[in-house]
Amino acid sequence: MAIATFGLTNIHRRVDITEGGVLGMVLLLDHHFGIPPWALTTVLDAACYLLGWKVLGRDFLIRSGVATLCGAIFFRLWDATGPLLPNLSAQPLLAALLGGAFVGVGVGMVVRQGGSSGGDDALALVIAQKTGWRLSRAYLFTDLTVLGLSLTYIAPLRIVWSLVTVTVSSLLIDFVKTVGHSENRQKA
Structure with a gap:
């Protein structure tokens, strides 16, 4: 999580690149309905983790909890x-x-170990397992859906940079997870 949080803190936050997935959905729902991000994040991440636990098992949930805790610690470190x-x-x-x-390399390392760094990862892993899609395709599906909806309140040029970053991170997460494993031959 050190690598992913370093990029999020030192690049994304400073340049205002928005996200897809759960974080992007939190921002979208906050904008349109005024629901506080802390509440939305808790509910959406919990729902995704619950789904991940049901489909991917107990070990997934434990590893994800450790990764989430490490992410919080590293966010604090980079802020300091x-x-x-x-x-x-x-x-x-x-x-x-x-x-x-x-983000791609950092999150890819967590996913490779059988965990997730947040609700986005849990959701993408479940989608990939249930559909047979490559992990990158599952990430892009969730990210592009949310970014498309975000056009209702974010200028298209800002969305373009977010599309670039989620594409790069999705491909790298998939690469880091599968490099050296036979599953890297999954269907696209």
Whole structure:
């Protein structure tokens, strides 16, 4: 989680790249209905973890809990150290590519160990298992759905950078999870 939270803290937060998945849905529902993000995040993540536990098992839930705790610790660490990379606001394509790479590699390492870093991962893992899709396709499905809905309140150009970052992170999560495993030959 150190790698993913480093990218989220030092790139995404500073450049205002939005997310797909659960975080993007939280932002969307907050904007349209005024439901506080802390409440939405708790409910949506809990629902995704419950689904993950039911489909993927107890070990998944335990590993995900450890990853979530580590994520919180590393977010606090990166907040305490202050920015460690230059502000890439003037270079949104570079920010989207690098941010996606940090998130993809960091989350991919967690998923490879059988856990998830949040509700997004649990949902994508369940979708991939139930449909036979590659993990990257499941991530892109959830991310693109939420980003498409986000066009109701976010300018299209901002969504473009988010599309770049979620595509990069989805492909890298899938790559890190499957490299060296026979499952990397799953259907696309």
